[in-house]
Amino acid sequence: MSKRRxxxxxxxxVLGGAGLAIGVCVPRASAQPPPFSNANYANRYVCNVTSDGxxxxxxxxLYPNGAGTYxxxxxxxxxxxxxxxxxxxLPPTQNFCLFNLDVAGSSYAIxxxxxxxxxxxxxxxxxxxxPSCTVPFPTSTFVMSNDIMLRAYAVKPSGAVxxxxxxxxxxxxxxxxxxxxxxx
Amino acid sequence: MTLKRQKAGExxxxxxxxxxxxxxxxxxxxxxxxxxxxxxxxxxxxTVGVVGLAISLCAPKVSAGVSSFSNANYTGRYACxxATTATGTTNGDFITAVIKYNPxxxxxxxxxxxxxxxxxxxxxxxxxSAAFCIFNLDVAASSYTINPDGTGFESLTWTPESATNPPGCPTTAFLxxxxxxxxNIIATDGSTIRAEFSSANLLxxxxxxxxxxxx
Numbered sequence: 001m002s003k004r005r006x007x008x009x010x011x012x013x014v015l016g017g018a019g020l021a022i023g024v025c026v027p028r029a030s031a032q033p034p035p036f037s038n039a040n041y042a043n044r045y046v047c048n049v050t051s052d053g054x055x056x057x058x059x060x061x062l063y064p065n066g067a068g069t070y071x072x073x074x075x076x077x078x079x080x081x082x083x084x085x086x087x088x089x090l091p092p093t094q095n096f097c098l099f100n101l102d103v104a105g106s107s108y109a110i111x112x113x114x115x116x117x118x119x120x121x122x123x124x125x126x127x128x129x130x131p132s133c134t135v136p137f138p139t140s141t142f143v144m145s146n147d148i149m150l151r152a153y154a155v156k157p158s159g160a161v162x163x164x165x166x167x168x169x170x171x172x173x174x175x176x177x178x179x180x181x182x183x184x
Numbered sequence: 185m186t187l188k189r190q191k192a193g194e195x196x197x198x199x200x201x202x203x204x205x206x207x208x209x210x211x212x213x214x215x216x217x218x219x220x221x222x223x224x225x226x227x228x229x230x231t232v233g234v235v236g237l238a239i240s241l242c243a244p245k246v247s248a249g250v251s252s253f254s255n256a257n258y259t260g261r262y263a264c265x266x267a268t269t270a271t272g273t274t275n276g277d278f279i280t281a282v283i284k285y286n287p288x289x290x291x292x293x294x295x296x297x298x299x300x301x302x303x304x305x306x307x308x309x310x311x312x313s314a315a316f317c318i319f320n321l322d323v324a325a326s327s328y329t330i331n332p333d334g335t336g337f338e339s340l341t342w343t344p345e346s347a348t349n350p351p352g353c354p355t356t357a358f359l360x361x362x363x364x365x366x367x368n369i370i371a372t373d374g375s376t377i378r379a380e381f382s383s384a385n386l387l388x389x390x391x392x393x394x395x396x397x398x399x
Binding site for chain 2: 044046047048049050053054055056057058059061074076077078079080081085086088091092093095096162183184
C-alpha cells in the first residue's frame with residue numbers, strides 16, 4: 001500500500017513537473033495595458049470596414065510598425081460599389097479595386113488610453129486595376145481619417161493588441177462615416 | 185521523539201524479552217526520520233507539480249502564426265456570415281446570409297451551402313417553415329487563391345436548390361467573388377481560425393458586401 005502510494009506520488013510529481021515546465025514555456029498573453037502606446041499597434045492586421053449601410057465596403061491589410069507609421073498596406077474594394085458593375089466574366093482581381101498605402105503620407109498615434117487616430121493615404125493601383133474602377137472610385141489618391149480604439153484583451157507577447165475597432169470619417173473617400181475592425 | 189512514539193505505542197514495549205541495542209534503535213530512529221523527510225519532500229514536489237499542471241492548463245495561450253501564407257492555410261470547415269445592400273437600396277444589411285463551406289487547402293472546395301433569408305428578395309411576411317433560400321456551392325466552378333501575405337480571392341458559384349426552396353427564392357445560379365484576408369492565428373492543422381472578406385456580388389445583386397468566416 002505504502003509502496004503504491006509512493007509510486008503514485010512519484011507519478012504525480014513527474015506529471016506535475018512536466019505541467020510546470022509546459023506552463024512556464026508555452027507563450028502566453030503578456031501583461032495587459034494600459035498604458036497604451038504606438039508600440040501596441042504593430043505588425044499585420046486585416047481590417048473589415050463598411051459605410052453607409054454596407055453600400056461601401058473594403059478589406060484593408062495594414063502593417064503598422066509600432067512607431068507611428070506603416071511599412072505597407074493594401075485596400076481592396078468591390079467594383080460594384082456605388083454605381084460600378086460586377087462582371088461575372090472577369091476574374092476577382094478585375095472585380096475589385098486595389099489601393100496601395102502611401103506609407104510616407106500615412107501615420108497613426110495611440111494615446112495612453114488606447115485611443116488613436118489614423119491617417120491613411122491611398123493610391124489606386126492603376127496598372128493592375130480594371131479601368132472601370134474609376135466609376136465607383138473616381139479619385140486615384142485620397143486620404144482616409146480613422147479613429148481607432150485598441151482592445152486590451154489577450155495582448156500578444158510582443159505587446160501588439162489582437163484587435164482594434166475603427167470609426168472612419170470618410171471611408172473610401174466618400175462623405176459618409178464608416179466603421180469596422182482590425183484583427184491580427 | 186522517542187517519548188512521543190512510546191506514547192503512541194510505536195516504541196519498544198516494556199518487558200519485552202528481546203531488546204535491541206541502543207545503536208540499532210538509533211539507526212532505526214534515523215531511518216524513520218529520513219523516511220518522513222522524504223515523504224514530506226515528495227508531498228512538496230507533488231503539490232508544486234499539481235500547481236504547475238494547473239497553471240499550464242489554465243494560462244492563456246497564443247498560437248504561433250506563420251510567416252508566409254498559402255492555399256494550405258485555408259482548409260477545413262468554415263462558418264461565414266455575410267451582409268450587403270440590395271440593388272437600388274441604401275439600407276445596410278439588406279441582404280444577409282450564412283455560409284458553410286469547406287476549402288480543401290489546394291485552391292478548391294469540397295462542399296458548400298449558402299442560406300439566405302427569403303426576405304432578402306421578397307417583401308412581406310413569409311411562413312417560418314419556408315423563410316430561407318438554400319444554395320449549394322458548385323465546387324467544380326469555384327476556386328480560391330491565397331497569396332504569401334495572407335490576402336487572396338475567391339470565386340464562388342452558387343446554385344439554388346430549386347427542388348426544395350420556397351416560392352420567391354432566386355432560381356438562377358450566381359457567381360460571387362470575394363477578396364479575403366486570413367488572420368494569422370493558426371490552428372494545429374495549419375488552418376487559419378478566421379478570414380475576413382469583402383464581396384462583390386452576393387446573391388447576384390451587383391453590390392458590395394462584407395463578412396467573415398470562422399473555424
